[in-house]
Amino acid sequence: MPDTTSDTASAPITDIAFLQGVxxxxxxxxxxxxxxxxxxxxxxxxxxxxxxxxxxxPGRRLKPGLPDDDPYYFHIFNANKKSxxxxxxxxxxxxxxxDLIRAADVVIENFAPGxxxxxxLSYDVAKEINPGIIxxxxxxxxxxxxxxxxxxxxxxxxxxxxxFSVTGDPDGPxxxxxxxxGDTGTGMVMAITILGALYKKQQTGEGHRLxxxxxxxxLHYMRIPFSTQGKTGKIAERGGAKVPGIGNAPMGxxxxxxGGPNDYVYIMTSRANPDHWDKLLTLIGRxxxxxxxxxxxxxxxxxxxxxxxxxxxxWTRGLTKYDAMAAVGEAGIPAxxxxxxxxxxxxxxFEHRGIMxxxxxxxxxxxxxxxxxxxxxxxxxxxxxxxxxxxHTDQVLSDWLGLNAAAVEALKTGGAVS
Amino acid sequence: MPDTTSDTASAPITDIAFLQGVxxxxxxxxxxxxxxxxxxxxxxxxxxxxxxxxxxxPGRRLKPGLPDDDPYYFHIFNANKKSxxxxxxxxxxxxxxxDLIRAADVVIENFAPGxxxxxxLSYDVAKEINPGIIxxxxxxxxxxxxxxxxxxxxxxxxxxxxxFSVTGDPDGPxxxxxxxxGDTGTGMVMAITILGALYKKQQTGEGHRLxxxxxxxxLHYMRIPFSTQGKTGKIAERGGAKVPGIGNAPMGxxxxxxGGPNDYVYIMTSRANPDHWDKLLTLIGRxxxxxxxxxxxxxxxxxxxxxxxxxxxxWTRGLTKYDAMAAVGEAGIPAxxxxxxxxxxxxxxFEHRGIMxxxxxxxxxxxxxxxxxxxxxxxxxxxxxxxxxxxHTDQVLSDWLGLNAAAVEALKTGGAVS
Numbered sequence: 001m002p003d004t005t006s007d008t009a010s011a012p013i014t015d016i017a018f019l020q021g022v023x024x025x026x027x028x029x030x031x032x033x034x035x036x037x038x039x040x041x042x043x044x045x046x047x048x049x050x051x052x053x054x055x056x057x058p059g060r061r062l063k064p065g066l067p068d069d070d071p072y073y074f075h076i077f078n079a080n081k082k083s084x085x086x087x088x089x090x091x092x093x094x095x096x097x098x099d100l101i102r103a104a105d106v107v108i109e110n111f112a113p114g115x116x117x118x119x120x121l122s123y124d125v126a127k128e129i130n131p132g133i134i135x136x137x138x139x140x141x142x143x144x145x146x147x148x149x150x151x152x153x154x155x156x157x158x159x160x161x162x163x164f165s166v167t168g169d170p171d172g173p174x175x176x177x178x179x180x181x182g183d184t185g186t187g188m189v190m191a192i193t194i195l196g197a198l199y200k201k202q203q204t205g206e207g208h209r210l211x212x213x214x215x216x217x218x219l220h221y222m223r224i225p226f227s228t229q230g231k232t233g234k235i236a237e238r239g240g241a242k243v244p245g246i247g248n249a250p251m252g253x254x255x256x257x258x259g260g261p262n263d264y265v266y267i268m269t270s271r272a273n274p275d276h277w278d279k280l281l282t283l284i285g286r287x288x289x290x291x292x293x294x295x296x297x298x299x300x301x302x303x304x305x306x307x308x309x310x311x312x313x314x315w316t317r318g319l320t321k322y323d324a325m326a327a328v329g330e331a332g333i334p335a336x337x338x339x340x341x342x343x344x345x346x347x348x349x350f351e352h353r354g355i356m357x358x359x360x361x362x363x364x365x366x367x368x369x370x371x372x373x374x375x376x377x378x379x380x381x382x383x384x385x386x387x388x389x390x391x392h393t394d395q396v397l398s399d400w401l402g403l404n405a406a407a408v409e410a411l412k413t414g415g416a417v418s
Numbered sequence: 419m420p421d422t423t424s425d426t427a428s429a430p431i432t433d434i435a436f437l438q439g440v441x442x443x444x445x446x447x448x449x450x451x452x453x454x455x456x457x458x459x460x461x462x463x464x465x466x467x468x469x470x471x472x473x474x475x476p477g478r479r480l481k482p483g484l485p486d487d488d489p490y491y492f493h494i495f496n497a498n499k500k501s502x503x504x505x506x507x508x509x510x511x512x513x514x515x516x517d518l519i520r521a522a523d524v525v526i527e528n529f530a531p532g533x534x535x536x537x538x539l540s541y542d543v544a545k546e547i548n549p550g551i552i553x554x555x556x557x558x559x560x561x562x563x564x565x566x567x568x569x570x571x572x573x574x575x576x577x578x579x580x581x582f583s584v585t586g587d588p589d590g591p592x593x594x595x596x597x598x599x600g601d602t603g604t605g606m607v608m609a610i611t612i613l614g615a616l617y618k619k620q621q622t623g624e625g626h627r628l629x630x631x632x633x634x635x636x637l638h639y640m641r642i643p644f645s646t647q648g649k650t651g652k653i654a655e656r657g658g659a660k661v662p663g664i665g666n667a668p669m670g671x672x673x674x675x676x677g678g679p680n681d682y683v684y685i686m687t688s689r690a691n692p693d694h695w696d697k698l699l700t701l702i703g704r705x706x707x708x709x710x711x712x713x714x715x716x717x718x719x720x721x722x723x724x725x726x727x728x729x730x731x732x733w734t735r736g737l738t739k740y741d742a743m744a745a746v747g748e749a750g751i752p753a754x755x756x757x758x759x760x761x762x763x764x765x766x767x768f769e770h771r772g773i774m775x776x777x778x779x780x781x782x783x784x785x786x787x788x789x790x791x792x793x794x795x796x797x798x799x800x801x802x803x804x805x806x807x808x809x810h811t812d813q814v815l816s817d818w819l820g821l822n823a824a825a826v827e828a829l830k831t832g833g834a835v836s
Contacts, residue, residue, distance in 0.1 A: 018614035031642075039607075043614035058690065072645030142793075144771045150747045155661060155669075156754035159684040164659070164671070165758040166596025167585060173671060174682055174756045176659050177595030178584025180642045185599075188606040189457075193792040195613035196436035196461035202620050212792040216773045219788035224449075224598045225759050227490030230785055235760040238679075241582070241594050243573060251573075253582070253591060261656075264592055266577040272476065329568045336574035338592045340583040341643050342653040353562045355634045367648055370637035374611040374630040375560075 011354040014379035019045035022198060023400065024106040025097070026050065026081065027121075029057045031154070031180060032138050032214060033110035034077040035187030040106075040194070041080035042372040042381040048396050049078065049387065050097060053085040053418040056389040075359055075386040076369050083387035084396045085418045088119050092416035096397070097121065102130050103400045105201065106194055110138035113149050123209045133207040134197045136190055142213035152214050157182030161218020166225045168238045175238070186217040247271065249301035249308045250280070253338065254316040256324050264338040265316055265324040271298045276333050283331045284315035354380030361385045393417050429772040432797035437463035440616060441818065442524040443515070444468065444499065445539075447475045449572070449598060450556045450632060451528035452495040453605030458524075458612070459498035460790040460799040466814050467496065467805065468515060471503040471836040474807040493777055493804040494787050501805035502814045503836045506537050510834035514815070515539065520548050521818045523619065524612055528556035531567050541627045551625040552615045554608055560631035570632050575600030579636020584643045586656045593656070604635040665689065667719035667726045668698070671756065672734040674742050680758045683734055683742040687751060689716045697749045702733035772798030779803045811835050 022045040026037045034057070041047040051057055060074045087093040098121075101107055107126055109116045116122060116137070123135045140152020147160070155176060158164055163182075168175030190212045197208050219226075225236035228245035237244045241253040241264075248271040253264040269276035278290050289311070295301050301308050316324045321337035328335035339347075345368060350356035357371045362385065372381045397403040397417070411417045440463040444455045452475070459465040469475055478492045505511040516539075519525055525544055527534045534540060534555070541553045558570020565578070573594060576582055581600075586593030608630045615626050637644075643654035646663035655662045659671040659682075666689040671682040687694035696708050707729070713719050719726050734742045739755035746753035757765075763786060768774035775789045780803065790799045815821040815835070829835045 016614070018611075018618040020618075022617075035641075039610050043611070072648035073642075076641045076645050142771055142773065145767050147743075147747065150754075151750075151752045152754070153686055153752055155659075155684050155686055156752050159671075159682075159754035159756045162757055162759055162762050163595070163597050164682075164684070164756045165680045168593060168596075169587070169590065172587065173673075174659065174680055175586060175593065176657065176661065177581070177597060177599075178586075178643060178654075178656060179581050179595060179599065179639045181595075181597065181599065181603075181639065184639055184641065185603070185606075188603075188610065189790070189792055191610050192457050192606065192613060193436075193461070193790075193794065195610060195617065196434070197794070199440075199613065199617055199620065200436040200438075202617065209795050210792055211796075216768075216771075216791040219762065219768070219773065220791050221597045221599065221602055222759070222762075223453075223494045223602070223788060224491075225596060226763070226787060227494050229759045229763065230490035235680075235758045236596075238596060239594065241573075241592065243594065253577075255591075262583045262592055262653075264577075264582075266573050266582070268571055268573055325565075329565070334569045334571055334574050336568075336570070336577035338577045338582045339580055340653045341580055341640065341647045344580050344637065344640075345644070345647065349563055350634075350637070353560055353634075355560065355637065369644060370641060372607070372611075373634040373638050374607055374628055376611065376615070377627050378629075 011352055011357070012375070012379040013354045013357065013382045014376070015044070016042065016376055016381045017044040019043045022046065022106070023104040024048065024108065025100050025104045027107070027109035027111065027116070028138070029110065030059045031077055031183035032186045033108060034059065035184040036138070036191045036194070037081065037108060038077055038079060039188070039191045039372065047081040048100070048392065049081055049083045050100070051083055051085050051389055053087055053390065056083070056085070060389065072367065075361060075364070078386035079359060079369070079383045081387055082392035082396060083389055084393040085390035087416055087418075090414070090416045092411060092414050094120060096411065096416055098129050099401050100396070101126050101133060104130065104133065105198060106134045106136065108136040108194070112151055113139055127207060131207055132201060132205045134194060134201065134210065135207065136194055136210040138186060138190055138212055138214070140214050142216050143211070145213065145215070152182070154180045154182035157186070157214030157218055161215045162222045162225065163218055166222070166236050166238055169240045170238050172238070181221060182214050182218065185221055186212055186214045189217050189220060241266070247302055248298045249305045250312050252309065254309070254313045254324070256316050256319055256321040262338045262340045263321050265321045265328070266336045266338065267312065267328055268334045270334070277301065279331045280312070280328070280333055283327060284312060286311060357383040359383050359385055363388060390418055429770055429775070430793070430797040431772045431775065431800045432794070433462070434460065434794055434799045435462040437461045440464065440524070441522040442466065442526065443518050443522045445525070445527035445529065445534070446556070447528065448477045449495055449601035450604045451526060452477065453602040454556070454609045454612070455499065455526060456495055456497060457606070457609045457790065465499040466518070466810065467499050467501045468518070469501050469503050469807055471505055471808065474501070474503070478807065490785065493779060493782070496804035497777060497787070497801045499805055500810035500814060501807055502811040503808035505834055508832070508834050510829060510832050512538060514829065514834055516547050517819050518814070519544050519551060522548065522551065523616060524552045524554060526554040526612070530569055531557055545625060549625055550619060550623045552612055552619065552628065553625065554612055554628040556604060556608055556630055556632070558632050560634050561629070563631065563633070570600070572598045572600035575604070575632030575636055579633045580640045580643065581636055584640070584654050584656055587658045588656050590656070599639060600632050600636060603639055604630055604632045607635050607638060659684070665720055666716045667723045668730050670727065672727070672731045672742070674734050674737055674739040680756045681739050682756045683739045683746070684754045684756065685730065685746055685751065686753070694751050695719065698730070698746070698751055701745060701749045702730060704729060775801040777801050777803055781806060808836055
């Protein structure tokens with residue numbers, strides 16, 4: 001699966017300037033915080049990562065001792081940002097950061113509980129420096145939760161937030177959704193809230209403290225299981241490929257040729273469209289079953305679901321997932337092939353549309369990655385390189401604080417920045 | 419699992435007014451669009467659903483023929499909004515909607531491809547009426563995608579967006595993540611982009627067309643699998659409860675007492691913290707294995723993962739998941755119990771913190787639901803009732819268009835609104 005340089009020469013890519021002039025002091029690390037600030041950067045904000053001079057964001061080095069040895073994890077969440085390296089343990093370094101906070105619109109952190117306060121950069125301190133600051137914090141668990149002091153990573157937040165409990169085979173154990181919803185899902189709800197606060201700040205200048213817990217954010221994404229529980233009165237269950245509580249068949253994954261691990265097509269007939277079933281029977285060459293009492297109503301088909309699924313699988317096994325998706329889709333019935341990361345990576349239509357772009361980075365080979373997926377006037381926000389550790393120290397100290405070269409040099413000599 | 423009325427009398431709930439004065443004309447239905455506009459409503463925007471007088475948002479009636487028979491699905495995605503019923507097929511009804519668009523900041527729709535244009539409310543029409551309009555569209559597939567005309571529901575978007583391919587048992591078939599990421603995950607990235615556009619509009623008055631495809635939005639949440647593929651050169655695989663590519667053990671779910679379907683605890687030792695393993699051995703009473711060559715390094719433990727997992731499971735089986743989570747967490751090792759919708763629904767700490775709130779609705783019994791999870795100055799946005807179909811027709815026509823009672827009555831008599 002080698003990276004291929006994108007064919008995006010003609011892709012509709014632009015520099016989105018919605019948030020031009022918005023300054024973000026970004027202490028975040030790993031994914032939950034960085035995914036939040038990256039979305040702001042893609043919309044035009046100036047996001048400055050405050051990094052430890054020795055290691056930087058720990059997401060930079062997944063193998064201890066080797067800097068930036070994994071370009072993917074770090075770069076994919078830190079595109080379009082700047083980096084300044086500051087020694088927060090030195091009084092001069094701390095003073096530099098306070099000056100940056102004074103110049104900023106937003107401060108954001110996702111350290112372990114209590115860490116930002118121990119650094120001397122609590123909300124009260126930041127508000128004192130800059131009463132209009134929007135101060136955003138991402139933690140694993142909420143204040144007042146029985147687990148408020150606990151660390152959380154994506155899997156912990158997902159386990160405690162319910163997503164494991166509704167994912168997997170009905171007869172099997174809880175399963176992790178394969179996406180890092182605990183991190184990026186949390187980052188998205190925080191980004192929305194920051195943007196709401198920025199909108200208001202533009203009118204009034206007012207600042208606010210924003211806090212989100214990853215466990216709490218998971219409940220937001222769990223609203224279908226909660227609504228199913230409300231309707232049935234039972235704890236929401238795992239459905240494998242199906243969606244428990246929908247009460248219609250056929251709905252689910254059907255195996256396709258040539259039988260690889262992801263050779264499946266999802267087919268979903270709608271209860272609101274009774275003709276879906278008859279159309280599907282026609283398509284699979286089983287017109288003889290139209291009107292058959294065993295399969296007449298959605299309830300009948302749910303009752304005979306194994307037989308219904310077998311009828312369809314017999315047909316899908318003879319087709320590739322792409323052909324099955326096309327045929328079922330053309331019959332007006334919702335269908336989707338299960339696509340894997342290789343197929344998605346190699347599908348040039350994503351590049352042609354700018355949805356996948358190649359990051360050109362000074363220290364790493366080019367690699368293709370998903371860009372911000374929302375188009376603005378037909379164009380997608382340009383992906384630019386994630387920062388090399390400390391790349392923008394001089395520039396930011398000059399632009400934000402008006403320091404001249406000699407002043408920056410003095411800070412460097414004193415060990416405050418690097 | 420009966421709904422219990424919340425004990426939120428003392429919960430820190432407030433009316434967040436970040437988006438006060440922002441007017442949204444909301445044509446959205448089901449979940450992808452409504453989850454987006456609901457987040458705007460929770461931050462203070464005035465969101466007006468434009469609904470068909472006969473049925474309204476099809477999400478209102480999951481059982482044909484019965485209005486609003488499922489309070490959960492509809493109400494959970496439409497809290498804090500208004501509803502006006504307009505006959506878009508009547509010239510006068512269409513004229514009313516155009517007048518609303520003239521008064522609005524945002525228009526948003528997630529109809530099937532081509533439908534909004536057939537209604538005579540394309541972007542070009544809206545822009546002609548209101549050059550500053552932010553016009554947002556959610557579709558299943560992007561323009562220029564091979565599937566651009568296809569319908570999509572959550573499962574289709576997730577299958578085609580890769581999330582099925584990375585979810586499930588390593589030896590089993592692709593599996594649906596149990597959360598509706600295809601819908602709400604898409605709604606969140608659109609909300610962020612709308613808010614970016616609103617920020618800019620406040621300075622310049624400019625409008626924009628925003629478009630997102632559910633399949634494209636899934637790639638944004640798939641960045642860990644893409645980065646894993648980049649690192650390994652192989653298609654991202656399913657990992658069951660584990661995260662493929664992390665290269666550390668122990669990490670995963672361990673069974674707890676009394677052995678119910680969700681009685682598991684997630685334990686995750688970090689490669690960056692070598693002492694996690696020794697601490698865990700001490701906790702589980704196996705100090706004798708500290709320094710044992712079979713389990714010395716992360717690589718050793720990955721190689722002997724079944725034995726490692728068995729050691730831990732032997733200990734966790736004797737504890738409830740809550741006790742195991744507490745004990746492992748207190749030892750400084752990340753851990754999380756798998757919580758199901760019943761346990762989350764009944765955990766009063768969510769209510770005390772305002773993260774779960776009870777919707778009091780005129781037509782339905784009270785029910786508890788997740789609120790917007792981000793706290794603002796320590797408070798959570800208040801959940802108010804979702805609208806009864808057409809509840810705000812008179813109010814919105816008066817407030818937005820300045821129509822008096824006689825003018826509204828004339829529109830009703832003519833069948834334009836109801």
